[in-house]
Amino acid sequence: MKKLFWLCLFFSYSSFAHQPVMDMAPRWEEGYGFQVRHEHYGSDTLLDGESDIGNPLNLKRYVNTTWLEGVYTFHRSVRTTFKLPYINQHRTRNINGVGVRQSNQGLGDLILGLPLKYYRNKKALTDNFSFTPSIRLPTGNSSGNFPISDGSVDWGLSFSYSSESPKYYTLFDLFYWANTEGASGMHEGDEIALDINLGYHPFHSNKTNSGIFTMWDITARYNDDPSNETLTTASGGQRLQMGPVLVLYKDNLMFRAEYKHLFYEETSSIGNSRGSELSIGIGITF
Amino acid sequence: MFNKTIDTILILFLYTMLLPVFAEHDYEEHDHGSELEVNKPVNTDDMAVLPGEAVIIVHGIVCSFCAQGITRNLSKLPFINHAKYTDGVKVEIEKQKITIAIKPDSILNLHQVFKSILKGGYEPVEAYVSDSNGNITVHKAEGL
Numbered sequence: 001m002k003k004l005f006w007l008c009l010f011f012s013y014s015s016f017a018h019q020p021v022m023d024m025a026p027r028w029e030e031g032y033g034f035q036v037r038h039e040h041y042g043s044d045t046l047l048d049g050e051s052d053i054g055n056p057l058n059l060k061r062y063v064n065t066t067w068l069e070g071v072y073t074f075h076r077s078v079r080t081t082f083k084l085p086y087i088n089q090h091r092t093r094n095i096n097g098v099g100v101r102q103s104n105q106g107l108g109d110l111i112l113g114l115p116l117k118y119y120r121n122k123k124a125l126t127d128n129f130s131f132t133p134s135i136r137l138p139t140g141n142s143s144g145n146f147p148i149s150d151g152s153v154d155w156g157l158s159f160s161y162s163s164e165s166p167k168y169y170t171l172f173d174l175f176y177w178a179n180t181e182g183a184s185g186m187h188e189g190d191e192i193a194l195d196i197n198l199g200y201h202p203f204h205s206n207k208t209n210s211g212i213f214t215m216w217d218i219t220a221r222y223n224d225d226p227s228n229e230t231l232t233t234a235s236g237g238q239r240l241q242m243g244p245v246l247v248l249y250k251d252n253l254m255f256r257a258e259y260k261h262l263f264y265e266e267t268s269s270i271g272n273s274r275g276s277e278l279s280i281g282i283g284i285t286f
Numbered sequence: 287m288f289n290k291t292i293d294t295i296l297i298l299f300l301y302t303m304l305l306p307v308f309a310e311h312d313y314e315e316h317d318h319g320s321e322l323e324v325n326k327p328v329n330t331d332d333m334a335v336l337p338g339e340a341v342i343i344v345h346g347i348v349c350s351f352c353a354q355g356i357t358r359n360l361s362k363l364p365f366i367n368h369a370k371y372t373d374g375v376k377v378e379i380e381k382q383k384i385t386i387a388i389k390p391d392s393i394l395n396l397h398q399v400f401k402s403i404l405k406g407g408y409e410p411v412e413a414y415v416s417d418s419n420g421n422i423t424v425h426k427a428e429g430l
Contacts, residue, residue, distance in 0.1 A: 027407030028355020076407040121346025121409040124382060166348045166379050201349075206378050209350050249351045285354060 024126075024164060026285045027119070031073040037256070037281030039065045045273040050266045057099035061091035061272040063233055065108070067281075081113040087140070087148050089233060091272070102146040109149050110139045111156075127163035132175075134158065142183040150232050152182030162197075169199030169215065179234075181227070188234035189224030197245070213247035217258060225268050236268030241277065254283040335385075335416040338367070340394060342384045342427075345409040353377050356384065356406030363402065365392040400427040 026033050042062030046055040066086045073079045090103035113134040120127050134156035140149030158175035173195040179188040196218040204211035218241075225236035241260040248255045260277040267273070335341050347353050360366060361373035368374045370387035377384050384403070388394050396413050403410040410427035417423075 024349055024352040026355060027352055028359070029405045029407075031355050119346070119407070121344075123345055124348060126346035126348055126408075164348050164352075204350060204379060206350070206376065209372065209377070211350070252351075252354050254351060285351075 026073050027076045029075055033071050033285035035069040035281050035283035037067045039279040041275050041277040043273040043275030047267045047273050048270045057094055059092050063089040077117050079115045083111040104146045106141050106148055108140040110137045125165045130160040132158040147231055150182035150186035150188050152180045154179045167201050171197035185229035187227040189226045191223045193221035195219050210250035215245035217245050218242045235271045237266050239265040252285045256281045335414045335422050337416050337418055338388050340386050341414040343411040344382055345411055347382050347408050348379050350377050350379050356403050359402035359406050363398055365389050365394055396425050
């Protein structure tokens with residue numbers, strides 16, 4: 001944990017912003033874009049700390065989220081973003097020694113962001129530093145035995161740095177979510193995470209204005225322990241995920257597919273592993 | 287396992303921090319436009335500009351997906367010839383170069399061109415314009 005903390009601190013000198021559609025677009029004034037992205041994660045592996053402890057009750061947790069994301073650019077230095085999830089989740093919990101299936105679906109919490117960017121355009125390179133305050137509003141349902149939201153207003157802050165040349169792209173994004181107490185004593189615990197994207201641009205056609213973009217995504221995340229009353233998917237611990245990202249683009253359309261393999265995970269109590277993640281999305285800018 | 291992974295990230299981070307340095311070095315070796323004077327005829331084979339066209343050097347333009355705003359802004363200008371390229375505009379990200387086609391018998395307004403590029407999120411540096419005889423003049427993007 002201590003090493004992860006120092007790693008985050010080290011990277012925070014050069015870190016990042018969370019931007020739907022893409023970090024780089026739209027950077028033109030009055031530009032806007034939308035992205036629909038589907039994300040899947042889940043596992044039936046039961047962990048106690050770092051150890052797989054076996055799972056005779058077949059306890060599991062799977063979450064499917066479809067995100068509608070949007071961005072509007074007032075000026076290349078000032079943007080506003082939204083992210084609205086639709087969540088379909090189910091799990092099997094140990095209740096008095098019996099595996100009980102629980103499920104829920106519906107709209108989740110709306111996230112609004114205000115990316116503020118400082119751009120530097122050089123000869124064959126463009127880079128930017130970003131500072132993004134965010135707020136998460138409790139638009140999701142917080143009732144039931146497996147609520148989608150904890151019903152709280154949460155605050156986020158992201159620092160990022162990204163640079164891009166015709167061939168290479170890098171993004172470092174350090175973000176923090178201060179999760180406040182919501183309905184029925186639920187408190188999901190604060191989160192800190194580091195995202196690193198290392199990108200390579202193997203092909204671009206000037207004639208068709210289309211190309212392929214590949215990235216290697218690295219995510220390190222630490223989550224404080226949620227309160228005992230918390231019934232959402234939140235869980236305490238830390239994890240490290242990495243995986244490839246493929247982006248195809250043509251004119252103002254962009255398709256993105258991403259797989260994040262779980263390389264390391266440590267839970268703060270007995271619980272299901274997060275598992276690996278798969279995400280596909282399509283975005284458009286105007 | 288965890289410590290090895292962290293060390294790998296650190297190495298990758300240091301490596302990628304050097305990538306922009308390499309990228310800029312590559313460009314320096316091919317930058318033939320920096321010694322040109324303002325509004326003077328240009329005698330260079332490296333900057334090919336066809337009659338009825340202008341070529342603009344733009345700093346930072348390394349991604350065509352991100353440069354759509356420039357293309358859109360430029361194509362709205364009244365003197366752009368939409369019959370050529372994509373709505374009269376060609377972006378070459380490898381050379382940080384934009385070519386615009388000019389309508390016959392219309393007057394090119396370079397100030398509007400430079401402003402459109404700036405509003406698109408990038409820095410115009412200079413424009414190379416060819417007259418009907420094929421003489422090329424260079425115009426610096428200043429005072430925007």
